[in-house]
Amino acid sequence: MLDTHNTSIVDLFNESKKKSIRENREILLSYTFEIPEIDLVSVYSNAHEYKGSRLFWSSQDVQQVGIERAYKFILQHNNYAFIDKQLSSFRERSITNNKESETGPVFFTVFSFDDVKQSKHIWEGIPKSLCVLPKYLFTKKGKFYWVTINLIITPLTDYRDILCSIKFINEITTKSKYFVMDNIKNKDLIIEEIGKEEWIKSVEEVIKNIKTGKSNKVVMARSLKLENKKGFCIPLIINNLIHNEPQTYIYALEYKDICFIGASPERLVKKTGNYVMSACVAGAAKRGNNLREDISIKKELLNDSKNIKEHKYVVDMIKSSLEPLLETIEIAERPQLLTNTNLVHLYTPIKGKLKSYISLLEIVEILHPTPALNGTPTNEARELIRYFEKIDRGWYGGPLGWVNLDNDGEFIVAIRSGCLKKNEGYLFAGCGIVDQSNPLMEYEETRIKFQPMLNAISGSITKNHTYK
Numbered sequence: 515m516l517d518t519h520n521t522s523i524v525d526l527f528n529e530s531k532k533k534s535i536r537e538n539r540e541i542l543l544s545y546t547f548e549i550p551e552i553d554l555v556s557v558y559s560n561a562h563e564y565k566g567s568r569l570f571w572s573s574q575d576v577q578q579v580g581i582e583r584a585y586k587f588i589l590q591h592n593n594y595a596f597i598d599k600q601l602s603s604f605r606e607r608s609i610t611n612n613k614e615s616e617t618g619p620v621f622f623t624v625f626s627f628d629d630v631k632q633s634k635h636i637w638e639g640i641p642k643s644l645c646v647l648p649k650y651l652f653t654k655k656g657k658f659y660w661v662t663i664n665l666i667i668t669p670l671t672d673y674r675d676i677l678c679s680i681k682f683i684n685e686i687t688t689k690s691k692y693f694v695m696d697n698i699k700n701k702d703l704i705i706e707e708i709g710k711e712e713w714i715k716s717v718e719e720v721i722k723n724i725k726t727g728k729s730n731k732v733v734m735a736r737s738l739k740l741e742n743k744k745g746f747c748i749p750l751i752i753n754n755l756i757h758n759e760p761q762t763y764i765y766a767l768e769y770k771d772i773c774f775i776g777a778s779p780e781r782l783v784k785k786t787g788n789y790v791m792s793a794c795v796a797g798a799a800k801r802g803n804n805l806r807e808d809i810s811i812k813k814e815l816l817n818d819s820k821n822i823k824e825h826k827y828v829v830d831m832i833k834s835s836l837e838p839l840l841e842t843i844e845i846a847e848r849p850q851l852l853t854n855t856n857l858v859h860l861y862t863p864i865k866g867k868l869k870s871y872i873s874l875l876e877i878v879e880i881l882h883p884t885p886a887l888n889g890t891p892t893n894e895a896r897e898l899i900r901y902f903e904k905i906d907r908g909w910y911g912g913p914l915g916w917v918n919l920d921n922d923g924e925f926i927v928a929i930r931s932g933c934l935k936k937n938e939g940y941l942f943a944g945c946g947i948v949d950q951s952n953p954l955m956e957y958e959e960t961r962i963k964f965q966p967m968l969n970a971i972s973g974s975i976t977k978n979h980t981y982k
Contacts, residue, residue, distance in 0.1 A: 522611065527676055530609045530667040537607070538669070542585075544610035546617045546662040549687055554579045555756070556690040557652050559749035566771060569622050569648065570752055571916065572764040573924065576616045576655045578916075580648030584664040587645040592629040594879040597645050605919045615786070615922045617653050617660045622646050623875075624767055624774070624928065627883065627911035631900060636772065636933045636940050637908035644769060650683065661687070693753055703972050704741040709904055710957070716902040717953040723898055724949045731827050732889040732898045735944030736960055737905045746934045746971065748773050754970035758855055762966075763926045765914060774909050776931025777966050779854055782881055782913055784924040785874045788867050792836065795852060796828040796886040796946055797821030797860035800962050812851055812858055820950040825849055825860040827885040832864055835880050840866035856965045878913045878925050887911040887927055887944065908933060910942035932967050941967050
């Protein structure tokens with residue numbers, strides 16, 4: 515628990531206010547301190563009064579919960595350069611004591627898959643891209659736990675703002691030691707297919723276009739509509755995803771009355787200092803029902819020409835995009851296997867050292883969209899998606915992640931996701947279409963890709979659901 519008479523935060527506040535008065539502009543005060551062990555999903559749940567301005571992020575390295583907004587950028591285009599410029603401005607006018615890259619001023623950002631396509635259905639009124647700086651950031655890394663207070667200081671800011679923040683943190687940490695919500699199976703969930711036959715026909719048309727040379731690969735996505743009389747319990751869904759999908763990135767981002775939530779296996783890029791890492795994830799197969807079957811399926815996947823071809827498009831694109839930026843580059847010679855609860859993927863990691871300075875968001879812009887969610891060639895595949903795909907992807911398939919003021923951070927491809935709003939929601943899934951694709955098999959692949967979110971929402975650990 516933080517002492518309200520802690521001289522460090524007092525000193526930082528006074529320094530920030532003097533700087534604000536002297537320069538006549540807003541100053542970002544970011545103060546981080548270590549706390550005893552707590553449960554971050556419980557923190558998310560107990561911050562229900564801030565519903566609409568919470569976020570959650572979990573990777574193999576770190577878990578983070580953001581509450582309330584200290585600052586936000588709402589954009590109607592994927593304007594990477596604008597956000598970069600704002601981050602540069604914050605670097606010049608911030609006072610902080612953080613030492614860990616995942617604490618302090620961490621900006622969580624999402625971009626839409628295609629910012630040209632008109633928003634409709636559940637995405638109406640949702641910005642094409644959103645960048646938020648949480649007022650309160652709770653971070654877990656290894657055995658350590660921290661809280662960051664981010665405040666915008668002006669000449670008129672009163673120290674009572676600090677006292678209110680400390681009071682909130684003390685209260686929420688006291689009641690967030692454990693996550694105690696029961697995992698009750700959701701019997702009221704209605705799952706509705708949207709345009710199944712139309713989607714299959716669209717895939718057939720896309721295959722014809724590929725065979726006539728208009729593209730090499732096109733990713734076609736579709737959606738499921740969900741209805742639930744009791745609404746959706748986001749903390750419980752997050753907790754289920756953590757337990758059911760431990761090898762994935764778990765994320766939830768609230769905006770007004772929607773929550774974009776999912777469990778993605780796909781890293782787009784991670785930057786630490788001068789080093790970057792990416793992951794090529796494309797080509798997948800359903801897990802087996804027993805160990806022997808599972809081993810056989812994995813062996814077949816590693817030698818399946820259709821999936822290897824689909825995977826190679828992603829490797830080639832990410833390699834060619836990153837290579838001009840890198841002094842050194844390391845790529846696995848053959849695809850490896852990335853195993854999740856319902857699917858096993860072909861996976862090729864790429865890492866390297868940057869030649870010179872480039873911002874993380876510039877790299878994100880260079881890489882998005884990869885052939886894993888778009889297809890190749892990029893422009894030709896995108897035009898076929900715009901013509902044949904009937905859904906609005908919104909943030910699905912877009913880059914989502916975080917960046918700090920040291921220009922370090924990590925972004926994923928926001929797949930295996932859903933957009934939930936009050937009593938209804940939509941889940942999204944896609945698959946890569948090449949000349950060898952079978953429309954019915956591709957449809958079955960999307961069914962499997964819906965399962966992680968369906969299981970988490972329903973509170974079920976079963977692998978199959980019956981559609982209405």
